[in-house]
Amino acid sequence: MISVRALRTLCLALLLAVFAGASIAQVSDPDRDIYAGWQELADETEKALDEPTEPNEVLSEYRKQIAAFRETFAEGRDKNAVRIRTLESQLEALGPKPEEGEEPKDIADLRQTLNAQLDELRVPQVVAEEAFNRANGLISEIDRVVRERQASQLLARGPSPLNPTHWTEAFREFKTAIVADFQNLREAAQAPQTNDVLHDSWPLLLVLSVVGLLLIVMGAHWSERLGNYLRRLGGSRHGVWSFVVSLARIILPYFGVVLICVGLLLTGLGERGAALISAIPRWSFIYLFFRWLGLQVTAEGTFDKLEFRKPYHRTETRLMVGLLGVMIVAQDAISMFQQAVPLSDATRAIIGFPPILISALVLLRIQRISIIQRQLVAEEDEDPANTSGSSRLLAGLRRVITLMALTAPVLAVFGYFNAAEAIIYPAILTLALISAFAILQRFFGNVYGWLSGKGEAAQDSLFTVLVGFGLSLVALPILALIWGARAVDLVEVWERFVAGFTVGGVQISPVSFLTFVVIFAVGYSLTKLVQGALRTNLLPKTSIDAGGQNAIVSFAGYLGVFLAALIAITGAGFDLSSLAIVAGALSVGIGFGLQTIVSNFVSGIILLIERPISKGDWIEVGGLMGYVRDISVRSTRIETFDRTDVIVPNSDLISGTVTNYTRGNTVGRVIVPVGVAYGTDTRRVEKILQQIANAHPMVLANPAPAVVFQGFGADSLDFEIRAILRDVNWVLSVKSDMNHEIAKRFTEEEIEIPFAQRDVWLRNPEVLNPPKPDPA
Template identity: 55%
Template sequence: MIFICRTLQTFCVGLVVLTSLCFLNASPIHAQVVTVPGAAAEAPLTDAQVFYQSWLKTAQRAEGVIDANRASTAALEQLREDLVEFRDRFREAQTENQSRIETLEAQVAALGNAPEEGVDEPQDLAELRRRLTTRLANLRVPRIIAEEAALRANGLVIEVDDIIRERRKTVLLERGPVPINPENWPSAITALQDGINAVLGEVKGQLSSSAVRRNIGATWPSLAISLVIALILLVGGRKLAVKGASYFRNKHWKGTGVWSFVASLLQVFLPYAGIVVITFVIDVSDLLGVRGTLLLLEVPGWALTLLAFRWLSKQLFLSGASSALLPVDPENALKSRSLLDVLALLLVLKDVLGAFEHTTSFSDGALAVLRFPLIVIAALVLLQLRRIGEGQRARDNRDESVSETEAGRTLAAGAGFILNFVRRGAYLLGFVSPILASLGFMAAAEAMIYPAIQTLALIAAFLVLHRFLIDFYGLISGKGAEAKETLGAVLIGFLLSFAAMPLLARVWGVRDADLFDLWRKLLNGFEIGDTRISPTAFITFAVVFFIGYSATRFIQGSLRSSLLPKTKIDPGGQNAIVSGTGYVGIFLAALVAISSAGLDLSSLAIVAGALSVGIGFGLQTIVSNFVSGIILLIERPISKGDWIEVGGMMGYVRDISVRSTRIETFDRTDVIVPNSDLITGTVTNFTRGNTVGRVIVPVGVAYGTDPRRVEAILQEIAQSHPMVLANPAPSVVFQGFGADSLDFEIRAILRDVNWMLTVKSELNYKIAERFTQEQIEIPFAQRDLWIRNPEVLRADDPNSVKR
């Protein structure tokens, strides 16, 4: 009944669509004419209409398959791909003619609202309104149809996914024969022997065939040469890789691990190439039958698995102590390497058993018995590896001299946590799988143990690749071994962690279709208001902003080093121009980047306006400092290099930023002063505009000294100093009669006020020297103590009573 209703619905929608306009982007390449025998030829259909008819047939077929629920999983996956393709095409069609629709909507809005019923509208205006409304409706119809079709396709995709997931869930939870039941053992051994005998029998039959012997006799020279090449690659491939890496390491780029990594990869791929050649020779010679050929096609993959695990074991455990990713004792290193080889062999045996399953008839009980030992051995190997790791960490914790491993130093905390979590989860699932297998849940056990092994291998490959990328980064950046401690090493670790996530998901059974859907959603991004944020928009924004930022810094550097020094602008003005150029350039770069990324922030204006009130109260001090910084850069009451005093602190202005100003005091300490204090407070600028300034040197002489004589000496001393300007000339002021001295002051204008303390010190030295020569006394405070009644003190003295 459901199928009949869906068929009728499809037929009705098809009739409506065939009478509508073309809604797809593609232009008609050719017209197809559909004719009915005994009837007149119909109008040719456009490519869009043909495509839509194809969609209707596919949708009808998909609904029938879903209702029947008898198709294989592979057929459902293929059907899902077709539906996704239609869905994507319809979603693209929904964005067609967007600019034209917006233009027509603006034109209709410009005409105003239609008059009420009974009110006449000018004929020209009414005709224009009708024409625009008709065109707008004709453009909207294809979009509506595409939206309906996209929703229908998406619903069918969801139904197919539900069926596939339900089937996989049923398989995982299905309980089969118990492998530990002795009744199943004889059948398993018999089935395995029959499979092996079948393959050997086919080989014997091929060897006895005269056609095969003639084929080998005709092609034996090429086959022999291929075998020689394969043996060279197998036997001497490792040595060739090491020699080649040593040659390039001596010629170029010494001191890095790049060439060692390349050599290790060649030690894998050269023998693998030899195995591929041998497989090709055997296949061409036609020595194997059908079963043997099917097994032979899998041999290169099995060989690559064994070689890859051997390569990982060397990279992890057989490196030097200073660069080992997982430093362990020599005995444990050899044992760990052997255990990894066993895991690789178990993966290969599992695939071999699967290949035999496709070529030989195995009962469920026989398969359970043959699979069970592999699962148990794999779990025991994982347990042993975990014990070795825990024992080594315990010894390292007791030995304080053992430093952190290279992976621990260079991986970020977040990436290290993720890897540790995944590693522990893999171990846990590996321990649970033998229990499930012994209970008959063989599919669930295999879905745990083998992905756990592959996860550990993937983590190990991640660590090795991470070290290689750090070495390569140190090579191209010239930092060498120091690259391990840089931010770039941490960023590489994060990027690799994110790149490993899809691989881990694939290992644990996530379907490729689900990963592709997630990738499409990621590319489409998400919407905030009317703005869609997508990775493409983000990358565009980052690239454009980086280009603008780099151009701004380049212009600032050119202004600072080339253009401004050739002008008559003072250093403070030059610094203000360079800083202002930087702020304007960064603002323009951000503005252009937002526009290039297609981000429409107008919809956020209301939200930003509401938030600005709260931000204004919460950040009013920062805003005040920001505005004050702009005022300082424009008005320039102080400039870089000025000697100022503010808030009791005195020093040189070293930097003026938007928020604060950095002042270097005379004791070489930096004081950060908010810009608002420089605008609203009292600031003394000793070098504003020029460096000319006055110095005052106070001097006191004893009473009885001739003041005119003192004045002449001080005048001579001041005029003789090279830093004192002759015009205006220095002056000597007789300040008055002090409590202990006659007070004088030297008041002189200096060429550079920055030398004030030095000049003042030198004048004091000269005054002391001349006063000594002229025998002029510089008094100091003296006090005489007079006692009014000294007899009271003598009366208390016992000696005075005796007298």
């Protein structure tokens, strides 16, 4: 019976038969060979996918080859793109073919030639597009099959390690495999070729072994001497060099192990021996890393909330973290042994259960110690309720790890050994990774605190937060690999991320986005430089007033930002023409929702162009009086005389009534009212006031000040001094000076300045003296 895949392949072949004969024949010979190889590979892959017993390794190899072809086809889709656009623009220039009548022969021949060239150039693109889609589909299908197999394997149930019936057979099988391995190693060591290799390379082996042993034995001492030398450069109290020394203490012994293993590989101990020796550096690195991690986690000041009140808890935590590293090494050794010598499921479960159980108990003990220490710290804390978001996140992570530590042994006991391993060991590595990155973040904070002089305060700086964010991004793919993701899956995600996404027909990718940001940042910086040059160098040398200079600088800024955005969009390759319909649909809603903002924006443009008010003007609007300090496109900042800033929307300045006391110039008028008693010689008062006005240095002589006899008031004869000042900003000071002078001169001339007097008439005054009662 024909499978669905075979039917689909047959139909696709029939549909593309004509196309393949006509189009592939038009591609070049090298491309034809590539497509022929691709067709063969695609057919083999589809057959392999139909076989349920095909190993995952074979499917992964097919996937790798298909991915290489897919990259080639992706490049082929863009082939001749520039030339195709040129031909399309030429055809657009010719216009549509007339529906009635005949087209001129020259234009018809040109149109036919351009269409033929366009069809010829489009053929490789169409072929590449079809091949790319097929490759993409095959890759997706391979990934689906592999994931389904991994899921079924993860949920597969095997024998329980606590079943005593399997113990004897498992012990015998494991013993036989160990003996066989040792026998192979002994035979390889006693082989004549091994002796020949030792005879030829013993000097190099001796040197590598001696240097390796020195690094292992003396690594800690040399690291301390390196730290003492580095501390002379400063920064010792910030913990920078202590961290470097701690890294050196694991790096030097690790290289020592590597050198010894390289020397042992020269002896030629056979395939099994080479595999074992090659694994030793990996195991030593895991153990040294966990040992370093335990020392760093329990060091003073590494974590603010992890303060060991009991010294033995610190030592116990270090031992527990190191034991976790030993369990990771044990699990890796068992997996390698399983690959070399296939074991039964029962034997695999029995020898793999102790590391799972020990790892779970160690995790629970570490979590218990952590809880005890935090309880002790909370008892001493003045505000135990004051917990940060990161503390709550870590508390949630601890609960999840505890749940995993409890679940993994239970799953192993019930036969779900693969699921237990997939939970407990990734949990350990996740904790290790988070702790290591937290230590790195603190180290970078210490370096920044040392270089900037901020000290411990640098741990709460923006730099440290950004470092933590960057480390978090780095940790994401590592965590994905820890929890079972394949490297090809991450590569696929990265390729899709680099390819970008489409929004309204606009293709946005990280490269185009970064290009936009860089070009806009450069344009914005140049705009600021031009504004600074205009404000400080060019405009002050012109006769333009301060308000005009501010308007020019503002226009230069708006124009620069607009041009920077336009050039950045063009340089990034964004085609915004496809967004025109969406923008038109949104413009109505935006117009209603942002009409006030748009009104203020337009009013700001009008203020900068017409300049009814300028920066530094003394204005009065809406009962507010003060100096204009800044005019932006949305609002204007006015500084009142009591030194407070008032933000006034630009639309109020355009549509409302505004009094500008210094528009164009600072000349203004002052009015000083004064009253004298009835009976005073009015001409004499007028003369005195005229002298006072003319004597003030701020009063202009032309036009001359005037003294006006306003009329007969209720209590006095009312006069006013009306004078034009050269600077109206001094109006209050001038008014005060004139009042002082008036009081002085009127006293000298014995002219009375009356105050209000009123006569009170009582309608019935007899109520004030009531008649006394008759004593009789």
